[in-house]
Amino acid sequence: MHIEYTLKSNKRTEIFRPTEQLVFGKKRTDHMFLMDYDGESWQNARIVPYGNLSIAPGAVVLHYGQEIFEGCKSFKHDDGEIYGFRWDENAKRLNESAKIMIMPEIDVDIQLQAMHALMDLERLWFPEQKGASMYLRPFMFGTSDSLGVKPSKTYTYCIFLSPSGPYYKAGFSDPIRLLITSRFHRAVSGGSGAAKTGGNYGCSMRSIEFAHKFEASQVLYLDSNNMFLEEAGAMNHFHVTKNNEVIIPHFTDTILKSITSCSMLDLNLDGITVRQEFIGFKHFINGIENGDIVECGGFGTAAGVSPVGSYILESGKEYIVGNGKIGPVTQKLYDTLTGIQTGTIKAPEGWIQKV
Ligand code: PLP
Numbered sequence: 504m505h506i507e508y509t510l511k512s513n514k515r516t517e518i519f520r521p522t523e524q525l526v527f528g529k530k531r532t533d534h535m536f537l538m539d540y541d542g543e544s545w546q547n548a549r550i551v552p553y554g555n556l557s558i559a560p561g562a563v564v565l566h567y568g569q570e571i572f573e574g575c576k577s578f579k580h581d582d583g584e585i586y587g588f589r590w591d592e593n594a595k596r597l598n599e600s601a602k603i604m605i606m607p608e609i610d611v612d613i614q615l616q617a618m619h620a621l622m623d624l625e626r627l628w629f630p631e632q633k634g635a636s637m638y639l640r641p642f643m644f645g646t647s648d649s650l651g652v653k654p655s656k657t658y659t660y661c662i663f664l665s666p667s668g669p670y671y672k673a674g675f676s677d678p679i680r681l682l683i684t685s686r687f688h689r690a691v692s693g694g695s696g697a698a699k700t701g702g703n704y705g706c707s708m709r710s711i712e713f714a715h716k717f718e719a720s721q722v723l724y725l726d727s728n729n730m731f732l733e734e735a736g737a738m739n740h741f742h743v744t745k746n747n748e749v750i751i752p753h754f755t756d757t758i759l760k761s762i763t764s765c766s767m768l769d770l771n772l773d774g775i776t777v778r779q780e781f782i783g784f785k786h787f788i789n790g791i792e793n794g795d796i797v798e799c800g801g802f803g804t805a806a807g808v809s810p811v812g813s814y815i816l817e818s819g820k821e822y823i824v825g826n827g828k829i830g831p832v833t834q835k836l837y838d839t840l841t842g843i844q845t846g847t848i849k850a851p852e853g854w855i856q857k858v
């Protein structure tokens with residue numbers, strides 16, 4: 504693929520050393536990648552200064568939400584080089600989301616080339632701060648100026664970068680609280696829950712707002728029959744049994760197939776097994792109460808490994824997991840994942856690629 508470059512005149516010339524603790528997703532770099540689909544093929548690959556996009560007021564995305572996105576990260580290793588973590592899996596998942604949302608797929612190699620080109624150009628933006636990383640946000644949206652509810656004919660694919668800190672304010676150190684409620688659902692069977700599409704997140708805002716009333720960070724969603732645990736708004740869910748088993752709900756068409764969860768399922772962790780199950784809500788609550796479940800948390804690119812210290816129900820009843828603190832298994836999962844990402848633990852073949 505040929506990429507046309509239009510560079511910002513005053514682009515960064517020194518390594519980015521943030522003076523304040525970086526948060527997730529606020530900061531941008533100088534440039535972004537763009538490419539257009541004209542109804543037949545992807546064309547006009549370009550890197551341009553980061554800035555506003557021009558879009559018709561009648562564009563399909565603005566009315567019917569035909570949009571998909573990804574989130575992946577790069578990390579700096581001790582050799583001073585920048586490495587992407589499993590970007591190929593994100594590129595493949597973008598194409599899975601495209602199928603669900605009737606959008607054109609993009610060859611995985613083209614997506615990877617675009618991510619590498621942008622990250623390479625912006626390498627000075629990699630944040631020199633403990634625990635920080637560069638978050639990449641590739642996304643695609645329908646641009647046809649048309650009010651009929653049908654797939655757009657034209658699309659734009661864009662990638663921008665965000666030098667980022669932890670997703671939750673307290674980072675890994677302070678376990679979060681999740682609300683479990685039958686009032687809101689993220690997805691239903693036959694819907695778009697397995698796609699990473701904007702609408703799944705737009706409709707979750709009401710429930711996040713509700714969760715905040717209970718001083719919970721997010722909702723842990725149940726399936727639409729309120730029987731089984733599904734996932735939280737921005738991460739998959741796991742719990743740890745007293746036998747050192749890490750259990751993630753089965754991926755169904757209402758759950759996003761998390762690359763972090765898949766990584767955990769693939770790893771060989773000494774003395775810890777990771778597997779999937781259908782997890783009944785009542786069984787889960789009983790497990791916390793009777794001590795069969797000793798640790799809980801979430802898996803995600805932005806969230807990393809996020810410990811969950813307690814669950815609250817709408818009645819106000821709270822269930823504290825173990826002693827409410829980070830447990831040894833969660834710590835080990837966190838250390839292993841961050842070790843692989845930052846290069847202090849050898850990564851399985853193909854998991855990290857040098858930019
Ligand atoms: N579930 C949802 C709804 C998410 O938004 C995310 C974040 O991407 C995840 C799970 C975790 O997926 P991954 O580990 O691929 O980032």
Ligand code: COI
Binds near residue numbers: 573575704737804805
């Ligand atoms: C991610 O973890 O990459 C996400 O997309 C989660 C969220 C910020 C929507």
